[in-house]
Amino acid sequence: MSTPGAGRRRRHGATLYLGGSIYSRAEPFATAMLVADGTIAWLGPDAAAAGHRGDVDEVVYLAGALLAPAFVDAHVHTTATGMADVGLDLAGARSLADVLAAVRVGAPRASGGPIVGFGWDERAWSHPLRPPRRDELDQAAGGAVVFLDRADAHGSAVSTALLEAYPHIRDRAGYDDSGWLTGPAHHAARAAVYDALPGDLRREVQRSVRAQAAAQGIGSMHEMGGSSLAGARDLVALLDLAAAEPGPQVLGYWADGAHRSSLPDPRIRGRAGDLFADGTMGSHTAALREDYSDLPGARGRCEVTAGAVRDHVLACSGAGLQAGYHVIGDEAIDTVLAGFDEAADTIGEAAVRAGHHRLEHVELVRPEHIGVMARLGLTASVQPRFDEFWGGPEGMYAARLGGRWRLMNPLAAMQAAGVGVALGSDSPVTPLGPWQAVQAAAWHHEPAHRLSVRAAFAAHTRGGWRAAGQLAGGVLAVGETATFAVWQAGELQVQAPDARVSAWSTDPRSGTPGLPDLTPGADPPVCLRTVVAGHVVHDRADILDREGSR
Incomplete structure (x- = not known):
């Protein structure tokens, strides 16, 4: 004192x-x-x-x-979060008919502009269990541009008018003539729609999301921008807004491996974030070692090679930038870590560790992956509410992976091995809600993967600053x-859901700071x-x- x-x-x-x-x-x-x-x-x-x-x-x-x-939210898509608020909220849709009805209602409100929706998930529907077709969207929207982002943000249903406005989408992998887009085709459609947003609408939704984050105790947000996301105009506008107006700090990342091109803004911290090594489990696009349990013959697709990852890490390390990838499936993690190892063979492990590089999501993690991540000083930027929403023996992960769902998001094993862990939301995929994320980490469906509340809180505060390569902050x-x-x-306590916290640390005389009761069902x-x-x-x-x- x-x-x-x-x-x-x-x-x-x-x-x-x-x-x-x-x-x-x-x-x-x-x-x-x-x-x-x-x-x-x-x-x-x-x-x-x-x-x-x-x-x-x-x-x-x-x-x-x-x-x-x-709190630090280590993975956010600000404009997409705001558009989910002002566009069509399809999370509650329980049938294809519900989605089409929402589009019909939303068409007059769009006043000739694009109809943007988010959050639908056909797994929750009564039959037919399929995305809307573009002929159905054309009829419901009266011929307007329609972009409906799936709940995992890695697949979209689009209208004919959108494809006519942006014909290059038809040439991208993942295009289907039904209007269902995945992979590069989906990313191209999303980037086109968000790049075309009017400037006043963009500011309105970005300002609104920063206010929402502040109201949830978030002091810093890691914005995941990129040419296949919302585009350079969007990221620069957000950085400008954060510099001009009070609110949570915004740290910008640019997902682009084209090192011969300049960064869109010198304030960007790295060529990292959602630089896609693969897709998601929900859209069957995460790259797996073995087939999807519910889609035999399909294993997703890895979008990078180990050599490309090596070159990316070397270029970022030489430029003083953080490198990183969106990586979810075990095959994609194999490839990305092989590339990091090849970079370490070239410049040394110490130089790789000094780069504070990071992996986003990093979900289907095998034990051998954890050792490589710890050795190379890679941060795991993870979203515990993915397990809350899709984990467990009856969840989407189990449907896609069978018994492999138990390997997903091994937070405790990563942290125990010395891997830096930072928590985020991936909003709008899961909502902004840091205490809910801490709770999800502490009550993971797989007990072996659970963190104590105190460890999860540290990962969502101090861990976020470390993920950005900043040793100060979060204390x-x-x-x-x-x-x-x-x-x-309410009453504060030292809390762990599975008795791994030693008795001394729960004794008030130890001076261990208390945190809110996060037992499921408790008032937040x-x-x-x-x-x-x-x-x-x-x-x-x-x-x-x-x-x-x-």
Whole structure:
């Protein structure tokens, strides 16, 4: 604990927080925190805070609330998330007829623009269990451009008008004349639709999603851009918005292996993110060693070679950029890791580790994969709610993989081996919701893969900063940037669902910081305030008690 008042000077933008539970390993018994000039200036007990009260702009009375590091969502698609809110929400559709009815209703609202929908999943439908055909979409939409993104964002149903507007889509792998698109054809259609969005609509949805994230205690978002995603215009617009307006920090990634072309913006951290090594389980496009259980003869397709991965890693390492891939199936993971190993043979393992490279999703992981990832310092950027939505013996993964579903998302094994783990949502594939992601990691369908709540929280806070190659961030300690959230959370506890937490760590005398009760069915915490680098970006003024001090 630092000494209050020592060497004191008038601080600009200073706020004193009192009477809370401060989640700090540096000061585990702290109940008060001082923020000044965008950094944490002091931590300690309320009784020692009196010397700061006259020197701050605001005093906030936490009344027992939890003050903890803000979350980092390590995998987000901001504009797609916003469009899922303002377009057609098809997640509740229970039949093909439901989808077509939604398109008919949405056509007049589109006012001649594209009809964009998201979230449909034919597995939940009554028969027929198939995507909408383009002739059906043409009729329902009155000939308008229609793009309906499947729930996993790796397949889409499109109309004839879209194909006529963007004829190059017909020449891409994954094109089917029915209007069902996967792989490169789907990516090309999505990129075309999002690149053509009006600028005012793009700003509106990006601003809305940043506000939603702030209201959920998210202080930083890793935006996954790319030429086969929403395009350069979209990523640059989001980076500009984040620089101009308060809100969660945005770290941009560009999924493009064309190293002879320049990056669309110097602020981009890496040629990483959703650079597709394969597709998804839901669309039967993840690359597998063995056939899909529900589609004999099909194994998906790996979109890269080990040599291409090697060259990509070497180019990124030489340019000081993070490299990475979207990789889900075990065959694709084999190929990507072989490429990283070949790069290490060229420049040395230490140089590869220094690049802080990352793999997105990395789901069907074999034990031998984990050792390679740990040895080369690769971060696993994972989405625990994938297991919540699609795991278990009756889930989609079991339908696609049979007994191999138990290998999916081995979070505990990766973390135990020393692989850096960062949590994210892949929104809009799963919703923004960091506490829900922590809960999903702690209650994984496969008990052996579960993390403790504390470990999952660390992966969703500090782990996100590490995934971006930043060693600072994600902790509350004097001198750290003041990026945190305040939560109304009820009684705090040290919690693990399977008794792997030692008894000493649950004893209050150990000083182990407590977290909200995340038992399934418990009320989720409510975010009262989010602060990013000292700036308040979300505030529940109706709940938090505060006063001006000077």
